[in-house]
Amino acid sequence: DTGVSQNPRHKITKRGQNVTFRCDPISEHNRLYWYRQTLGQGPEFLTYFQNEAQLEKSRLLSDRFSAERPKGSFSTLEIQRTEQGDSAMYLCASSAQGDEKLFFGSGTQLSVL
């Protein structure tokens, strides 16, 4: 399967714990995006990488959130001191240079108890 891969698919955690998600984009794609989606809503933009550089962050990305793409390939999204309001589907997408189509992974569903 050469699509965007995300893991874990599901994560249940207690409030106050830290969690980390991983995204492996399509191998030739240099652009990577993180989105968050809550039930009944469309995905909301969180952040964007071009290669290893994080070029934009949404105001939704509080100080408790950090994203990295150290080698310009896979990316991680960490949430520190999770809150119940962080419960959502976290989606990763990638795109190739010059191509405006985004390819999404299946997401990581986070539940904060």
Place this chain on the structure above:
Amino acid sequence: GESVGLHLPTLSVQEGDNSIINCAYSNSASDYFIWYKQESGKGPQFIIDIRSNMDKRQGQRVTVLLNKTVKHLSLQIAATQPGDSAVYFCAENRGWGGYQKVTFGTGTKLQVIP
């Protein structure tokens, strides 16, 4: 403020009939629109896109119409099949400098009745 929104949250269609999903946008400067399909438990999947210099674009069984005068676009699905059941999002590309900041609307759930 700027937004991309949908008229109907749920649409039920008989199998074999045509489906029309509508979407309104408010930013008259928007120049690129995308329709995505999201099945349960999956991420959004690109269906078709259209630029503001076009008013119609066709794909396989799908057609997108853009009316810039009233800031409205629609997705038409011909001969709707059970596999078309999903949530459909219209989205606006607000990126610049070559990257895509895709802003999604709330979505319309399409239910196909066998």
